[in-house]
Amino acid sequence: MAGGLFDYLEERFTRALIRTTLSRLCRPGDTFCFSNIATPNPYAALMAHIGRWNLVERTPADIEADVRAAAPPGRNRRRTGQHRRCHRPDAFRDGAAR
Secondary structure (H helix, E strand, O other): OEOOOHHHOOHHHHHHHHHHHHHHHOOOOOEOOEOOOEOOOOOHHHHHHOOOOOOOOEOHHHHHHHHHHHOOOOOOOOOEEEEOOEEEEOOEEOOEEO
16 A cells, blocks of 8 residues: 555656555565546645745656556556545455455
């Protein structure tokens, strides 16, 4: 489970973390879940300018592209879910995204 970590990582670090987690930390049958702030975020300007809280927002397509690019060869299945205007990639099984 990685909740909130991906909100602060550039694309190359996001992909490296997904790749490393799937190849080194997930065993067959394991589940890897992570979240990311979705675009559009109606509070982005307030968060960035008043709170100096800068997040990397991603669309569902961005996350799918990151997972596809990072998944080990032959393991490019993925499953994504929507939850209250938030994109939540969930359920990475057998070291692959479904």
